[in-house]
Amino acid sequence: MSVDLSPKNIKDLMTRFEQQLKDVRHKEDLELLKRDWVSKEGFVKELFKGLRDVPADEKPTVAALLNELRSTVDDGLEGKERWLRTDALKAQLAQEYIDLSLPEAASGLGSIHPITVVEDRITEILRPFGFQSIMGPEIETDYYCFDSLNIPKHHPARDMQDTFYTETGHVLRTHTTSVQARILQHRALFENGRLPIKVASFGRAYRNEKEDASHCAMFHQYELVWIEPGLTLAHLLGLMTHIIKELYGKRRKVRFVPKFYPYTEPSVGPQIDCSVCRGQGCPSCGGAGWVTVGGSGMVHSKVLEEFKLDPTKVSGFAFGLGTSRLAGQLYNFPHLRSVYDNDLRVLKEIV
Numbered sequence: 001m002s003v004d005l006s007p008k009n010i011k012d013l014m015t016r017f018e019q020q021l022k023d024v025r026h027k028e029d030l031e032l033l034k035r036d037w038v039s040k041e042g043f044v045k046e047l048f049k050g051l052r053d054v055p056a057d058e059k060p061t062v063a064a065l066l067n068e069l070r071s072t073v074d075d076g077l078e079g080k081e082r083w084l085r086t087d088a089l090k091a092q093l094a095q096e097y098i099d100l101s102l103p104e105a106a107s108g109l110g111s112i113h114p115i116t117v118v119e120d121r122i123t124e125i126l127r128p129f130g131f132q133s134i135m136g137p138e139i140e141t142d143y144y145c146f147d148s149l150n151i152p153k154h155h156p157a158r159d160m161q162d163t164f165y166t167e168t169g170h171v172l173r174t175h176t177t178s179v180q181a182r183i184l185q186h187r188a189l190f191e192n193g194r195l196p197i198k199v200a201s202f203g204r205a206y207r208n209e210k211e212d213a214s215h216c217a218m219f220h221q222y223e224l225v226w227i228e229p230g231l232t233l234a235h236l237l238g239l240m241t242h243i244i245k246e247l248y249g250k251r252r253k254v255r256f257v258p259k260f261y262p263y264t265e266p267s268v269g270p271q272i273d274c275s276v277c278r279g280q281g282c283p284s285c286g287g288a289g290w291v292t293v294g295g296s297g298m299v300h301s302k303v304l305e306e307f308k309l310d311p312t313k314v315s316g317f318a319f320g321l322g323t324s325r326l327a328g329q330l331y332n333f334p335h336l337r338s339v340y341d342n343d344l345r346v347l348k349e350i351v
């Protein structure tokens with residue numbers, strides 16, 4: 001097929017291309033234009049193919065015009081492509097524009113975590129009794145966590161509290177009773193060392209537990225120690241019952257069962273009737289209908305002696321309440337894990 005390579009036709013083609021280019025508005029139009037002009041079958045290739053049939057004396061002029069056409073087409077297409085890209089970016093920016101000065105859509109109010117609710121409420125219940133609140137370290141030495149509390153090395157109680165150790169030989173405290181040891185050792189800081197000592201402390205404790213409905217490897221305790229001449233188990237039972245009844249209401253049943261702890265003698269475990277099954281037995285109470293919510297007892301004479309207190313003159317009691325379990329029972333969580341999951345569906349229900 002012969003092509004018209006007259007200078008007029010080439011110039012007309014150039015004008016036609018420029019007109020078509022002007023009409024391009026979208027990427028799709030541009031692709032069509034490219035196909036017509038610069039593909040293998042496009043006009044530009046066809047025109048150059050025809051160059052071999054042009055008489056030699058006209059060739060330079062025609063070739064120069066064809067080169068001009070090719071430049072016009074290439075430059076035009078490239079320019080248009082750039083323009084379309086910029087245009088698309090502008091459109092995208094306009095679409096994604098965010099006015100940071102606009103007020104935020106309401107996202108709902110936060111609430112207080114169930115464990116904090118329980119800690120705050122126990123602190124409030126204890127306020128009239130004059131307890132001082134302190135915090136203790138979560139990474140402890142063996143001395144404060146075990147040895148000073150009448151749990152020497154190889155004592156079976158250490159196995160009962162299956163333990164996490166750090167590479168430096170420190171222990172993640174297995175109970176907040178470690179704070180009690182520190183309080184007794186540094187009692188000069190409290191009331192100038194004069195009795196009574198009345199201190200409360202709460203926070204996290206860690207045990208290498210297999211997790212189930214009522215056990216977590218990390219849990220919260222609320223520790224309390226009261227040292228004063230003349231204190232008896234009756235004082236302990238009275239205060240514990242008072243706290244539980246204030247927390248859950250007068251109708252909540254409380255009972256105490258004998259327990260063994262190396263650092264208290266005698267030792268008792270407070271139990272409340274399970275709120276999840278109302279005493280009928282379910283996984284969260286191990287089928288018993290009762291939930292043990294802490295451990296307590298009269299401070300062991302060996303512990304008093306360890307801290308230079310004379311057990312013939314002074315007595316005291318201590319207890320560690322399981323705050324996570326108390327919270328679980330307050331809000332009827334069937335699984336202790338729910339206290340820590342921070343699942344909004346659960347938290348929204350309760351607060």
Ligand SMILES: [Zn+2]
Pocket residue numbers: 274275276277278279280281282283284285286287289290
């Ligand atoms: Zn139950």
